[in-house]
Amino acid sequence: MTWACGIDGCGEVFEEIEDAIIHQTSEHQRRECKVCGVVVPDGYLALRHAFNEHTRAEYVRAYDANSDDVREREEVKDEVEATADLQQVVERLNDSGSL
Template sequence: MWECAIGDCGYATEDAEELLVHQVTGHERHRCAVCGTTVPDGYFAIRHAFSEHSRAEYLRNYEADTDDIRHRETVRRELEAEADVEAVVRQLGGDSRETEATTRA
C-alpha cells in the first residue's frame, strides 16, 4: 500500500504510479529552498533535492538532519523500484525535466 505523506492528505493506493500522479495533480507545487525551482511536491520534490543539490545544501536549507535524508532517500529508492516514473511523466504530458522543474527564481 502506498500512502501520500504530504501534510495530512490520507490518499492511499495499491499502485505506485497512481500515487505519483496524485501527488502531481492533487497537491500544490513545492518551491525548493535551495534554488527556488518550483516542482511537484512529494516524490518529485525529493528527487529534485537529491539529484540537483548536495546533502549539505539540503541539511542547511531545510533545517533537516541525517535521519530526514535517510528517510527521503529510502522513499525515493522504494518508489523507483516499484514505479515506472518515466511512464508517469509521459502520462502527465512532459519529459522528466519538465515535470521536475517548472520554474526557477
C-alpha cells in the same frame, strides 16, 4: 503493497505507486525548492529534485534537516524508483497536461 500520500497529512491510499505520484503532482500544491528556488511538484518529485540536484549538505541547511531526515527521504526515493514505472508516470502526466 499500498502507497499512501504523505503530503500535509493527506493519507490518500493507492494500489499503484504510479497513481500516488500522479496524485501528488496533480492534486497538491507545487513547492519552491528552498535551495535553488525552482518550483516543483510536491512529494516524490520534490525529493527527486532535492537529492538529484543538490548536495545532502545543501538539503540539510535549507530544510533544517538532520541525517535521519535525509536517510528517511532517500529511502523513500529509492523505494519509489525501484518500484515505479517512471516512464508511464511521465507519459500520463504529459497526457493530462500536469507537467
